[in-house]
Amino acid sequence: MISLKNILDRRLIVCVGCGGVGKTTTAAALALTAAREGRRVAVITFDPAKRLKDALGLDDLSVDPQPVMIEGGASFDALALDTKRTWDSLVERFAGSREAAERILTNRLYQELSNELAGSAEYMAMEKLHELAHLGTYDLLIVDTPPSSHARDLLHAPNRLLGLLATRAVSLLRSPASLLSGIESTAARTLLAGLLKGLERWSGLELMRDLSDFVGGFEHMIEGFAKRAEEVNRLLRSRRTAFLLVTTAEPYTVETTIGFHRDLSDGGFTVAGIIANRVLTFPPLAGVPESVARWEKGLQKKLLRNYEELRALSARDEAMMRRLSEATGAPLLGSIAAVTEPPTSIAALQKFATQLRST
Amino acid sequence: MATATQLVFVTGKGGVGKTTMAAALGLHAAGEGQRVLIVETAGDGSLAQLFGKQQLAPKPSRMRPQLDAVRVDARQLVEQYFSEMLRFRWLSDRLLSSSTFNALTAAAPGITEFLLLDRILGWVEPGVLRRKPYDLVIVDGPATGHALKLLRTPRNLATMVPGGPLGRTARRLLGLLGNRLQTQVVLVGLAEEMVIRETIETHTAIAGDLALRVARPVINRVLPHHFTAAQVALIEGGPAHPLLEAARFSAAVRREADRHVGTLRRALGVTPILVRQVFAERVGIDDLGPIGRSLSRVVLNGSTETA
Numbered sequence: 001m002i003s004l005k006n007i008l009d010r011r012l013i014v015c016v017g018c019g020g021v022g023k024t025t026t027a028a029a030l031a032l033t034a035a036r037e038g039r040r041v042a043v044i045t046f047d048p049a050k051r052l053k054d055a056l057g058l059d060d061l062s063v064d065p066q067p068v069m070i071e072g073g074a075s076f077d078a079l080a081l082d083t084k085r086t087w088d089s090l091v092e093r094f095a096g097s098r099e100a101a102e103r104i105l106t107n108r109l110y111q112e113l114s115n116e117l118a119g120s121a122e123y124m125a126m127e128k129l130h131e132l133a134h135l136g137t138y139d140l141l142i143v144d145t146p147p148s149s150h151a152r153d154l155l156h157a158p159n160r161l162l163g164l165l166a167t168r169a170v171s172l173l174r175s176p177a178s179l180l181s182g183i184e185s186t187a188a189r190t191l192l193a194g195l196l197k198g199l200e201r202w203s204g205l206e207l208m209r210d211l212s213d214f215v216g217g218f219e220h221m222i223e224g225f226a227k228r229a230e231e232v233n234r235l236l237r238s239r240r241t242a243f244l245l246v247t248t249a250e251p252y253t254v255e256t257t258i259g260f261h262r263d264l265s266d267g268g269f270t271v272a273g274i275i276a277n278r279v280l281t282f283p284p285l286a287g288v289p290e291s292v293a294r295w296e297k298g299l300q301k302k303l304l305r306n307y308e309e310l311r312a313l314s315a316r317d318e319a320m321m322r323r324l325s326e327a328t329g330a331p332l333l334g335s336i337a338a339v340t341e342p343p344t345s346i347a348a349l350q351k352f353a354t355q356l357r358s359t
Numbered sequence: 360m361a362t363a364t365q366l367v368f369v370t371g372k373g374g375v376g377k378t379t380m381a382a383a384l385g386l387h388a389a390g391e392g393q394r395v396l397i398v399e400t401a402g403d404g405s406l407a408q409l410f411g412k413q414q415l416a417p418k419p420s421r422m423r424p425q426l427d428a429v430r431v432d433a434r435q436l437v438e439q440y441f442s443e444m445l446r447f448r449w450l451s452d453r454l455l456s457s458s459t460f461n462a463l464t465a466a467a468p469g470i471t472e473f474l475l476l477d478r479i480l481g482w483v484e485p486g487v488l489r490r491k492p493y494d495l496v497i498v499d500g501p502a503t504g505h506a507l508k509l510l511r512t513p514r515n516l517a518t519m520v521p522g523g524p525l526g527r528t529a530r531r532l533l534g535l536l537g538n539r540l541q542t543q544v545v546l547v548g549l550a551e552e553m554v555i556r557e558t559i560e561t562h563t564a565i566a567g568d569l570a571l572r573v574a575r576p577v578i579n580r581v582l583p584h585h586f587t588a589a590q591v592a593l594i595e596g597g598p599a600h601p602l603l604e605a606a607r608f609s610a611a612v613r614r615e616a617d618r619h620v621g622t623l624r625r626a627l628g629v630t631p632i633l634v635r636q637v638f639a640e641r642v643g644i645d646d647l648g649p650i651g652r653s654l655s656r657v658v659l660n661g662s663t664e665t666a
Contacts, residue, residue: 019373019502020554251641252405253374259403282605289600295593302585303594307605309583312638319640338608 004333004357007242007272008034012133012235013142016260017246018253022277022336025343026246027144028056028078029353031068032346034140035076042077042132045144056346063128070346077138081128130228133235242272245330249279249317254324261328273333275356276321280338282307282314363541364483367497367574367658370506370561371547372554376579376634378405379642379650380547381499384658386644387651389426393494396482397428400475400501406430409644419482427493436474472512476532483535503546503561510536510544510569539572545658546576548623548631550616559626575657576631578620582613583635632657 007013008030015027024045031043042065056068056078063085065077092101125145132141235241243264247257257274264271285307292300325332334356343349369381378401385397399406399415407415407430410422415430422428482496500506513536516529536542544565548558558576566573586594591610597603624630632653637646 020375020549020551248374250374252376252378255405256374256403282601285602288602289598291598292600292602299586299590299593302590303602303606306585306609307602309636309638310605310609312640313636316640 002272002331002333004030004273007244007333008037008039008140010242011140011238011240012129012242013140014236014241014243015142015144015246016243016264017145018256021246021248021253023246024144025349025352026244026275026277026356027142029343029349029356031076031078031140031142032070032349033353033357034142035070035074036072038074039139040076040137041140041142042079042138043142043144044128044132045078045080056349068346070350081125126232127228129235130232133232237268237270241270243269244333245271245274245328246277247274247324248277249320251316251320254320257324258327261330271328271330273331274324274328275334275336276324276332277336278338279321279335280310280314280317282310284311362494363538364485364493365495366479366483366535366542367495367545368500368506368510368542369498369545369547370500370503371577372549372557373502375547375549375554376642377502377547378409378499379647380545380577380579380634380654381497382406382409382644383647383651384545384654385426385428385495385497385651386423386647387655388495389423390651391655393425394491395426395495395497396493397422397426398479398482398496398498399428399430400499402430402432406499409642409647411644431475431478433471433474436471436478440474440477472509473516473529475509476512477528480528480532480535483541484531503557507561507564510565510571514569536569536571543572543574543658545574545654548576548578550578550581550619550633552615552619555619555623559623562627575629576623576627577634577654578616578623578631579634580636581616581633582609584613586610 013027013030015023015030017023027043027045031041034041063079063081065079067075068078069075088105091105129141129143132138245257245260245264247253261271285304288300288304292303321332321335336352336355343352367381367384369377369384371377378399381397385395389395396419397406404414406428407413410428412422415428417430417432417435419427419429479496479498482493485492501509513529513532517526517533520526520529546558546562546565548554562573562576565571586606586609594603594606594610620631620633634650634653639646
């Protein structure tokens with residue numbers, strides 16, 4: 001039977017789950033637990049909201065690992081991914097020459113893409129993961145993934161990138177006319193040539209020029225991209241990697257978590273287990289204490305009503321946890337009873353970690 | 360002149376109840392006689408489930424009198440857009456089935472965001488052929504981080520692609536999103552510390568940096584305020600018993616909630632709308648009436664501004 005302790009012996013733990021389920025807290029608590037056992041740990045968040053810093057009491061979480069001191073002189077490192085800066089350093093490292101790097105960095109399209117448009121965060125998450133895994137500084141990396149559908153994008157980023165590189169899309173962008181060489185029928189060639197002209201008009205000439213510039217600049221970085229993407233792919237599927245599904249018992253969240261489990265399994269990733277946060281566990285009420293029976297009737301009525309309400313939510317939580325276990329077959333590795341305060345200090349995080357370990 | 364179609368873009372952290380709010384608002388407006396379309400972007404079928412369906416169709420279909428719903432997904436958007444653009448069916452089929460094209464559209468950042476907005480534009484702008492335009496289009500949007508990127512896409516594209524039809528569409532989208540009489544963003548959150556922080560950040564980013572109109576935030580799943588301060592003191596001093604533990608728990612959660620709502624109010628200078636926790640296994644369509652009523656008071660007042 002797999003336990004949380006087994007999982008902390010792995011090399012990489014990926015925490016997957018909806019936003020707001022305590023994924024970040026769980027990742028940080030696991031890092032704290034492993035660090036106390038003497039392992040060299042880094043916890044990484046890719047979430048643009050950078051919530052990890054809240055739980056860790058770090059105001060300035062950055063792309064460079066920062067030590068978080070815990071009791072007994074132990075510590076673990078924490079960092080947050082900055083998409084733009086990771087892109088830049090990647091370009092600087094792999095562009096081949098200073099001039100090539102400069103050409104890419106000053107490209108208008110590059111600036112927009114690396115900074116703003118959706119999707120690039122996932123590529124960069126993959127790159128950062130690769131960098132840290134090959135640094136050799138850490139025994140254990142704990143990754144807190146971006147919420148919801150973004151986690152899926154993240155996990156599929158290596159495959160998507162490989163898919164892109166495997167096709168001729170890149171050379172097509174570099175020189176759209178190369179599409180024509182593969183087509184034998186003259187009529188089809190003529191049509192396609194017209195289409196490409198139209199596409200250029202449609203997209204605006206400047207975009208095509210920028211795009212070709214951009215892709216051209218990246219051309220000799222492509223081999224490295226592909227190599228790293230493959231390595232991350234292997235790492236994510238390795239026996240020493242554990243995917244943890246973090247969830248609450250809230251119905252919507254449970255359904256989404258079941259979807260994550262399906263996606264991960266379909267993608268060839270192994271889910272080691274589930275951690276459920278904020279589960280309500282009020283049992284059916286067996287009588288009212290004597291002292292309370294003497295309180296005013298109005299208050300007693302409100303107490304009973306309140307209990308009924310929380311009982312309804314507890315029953316819902318129990319049903320949802322059953323549904324989760326039936327739908328996924330994954331073991332429940334930890335269950336945290338509902339707490340009113342999210343841990344925002346190391347001491348509170350410690351308490352959370354203890355509760356997590358004792359389940 | 361008929362009033363322009365209102366566009367309400369609902370977003371918030373994952374799992375806070377965006378779909379519930381979008382549906383509640385839509386049902387309420389439809390009940391008031393408006394023609395409403397709800398756009399599901401998540402593709403998880405949660406909106407469909409509220410209406411007792413497995414999945415929504417990729418074309419608007421009738422859910423209730425006056426109320427249509429539609430599902431948009433990335434792949435379908437890419438296919439539709441390019442087959443409309445290319446006209447020759449055999450050519451578009453060929454392009455769409457080529458691995459190069461698929462890898463490119465899946466990997467290129469921003470394409471699906473742009474196409475989603477382009478599709479919404481089609482439902483909002485008065486069409487030549489459409490019999491009767493919608494009065495209200497509600498987008499059950501993606502979670503905050505992604506929604507921000509989505510809302511930024513037109514601006515980025517307008518900068519990146521100054522000319523061509525792509526640039527023109529980007530500018531039309533900018534105009535639509537930026538029109539405060541027509542478009543507003545509804546932020547949904549929970550009275551929990553981290554969600555509140557994110558709500559404040561998102562509100563600032565959308566209302567400030569992007570200069571879009573943002574309605575009063577909606578704080579979902581607030582527990583009722585059962586006990587007076589004196590009663591709480593009595594309960595705190597009472598014996599250890601599940602009945603009193605439950606009361607302590609609710610009182611503490613509510614106290615925390617009030618504190619977080621206070622933080623939000625001070626940070627943004629607006630009072631959020633509190634939506635009460637539904638005590639059932641699942642929020643059903645029958646729970647939405649009161650929610651829709653309270654939302655409509657602040658979200659739909661845009662229609663009176665244009666009138």
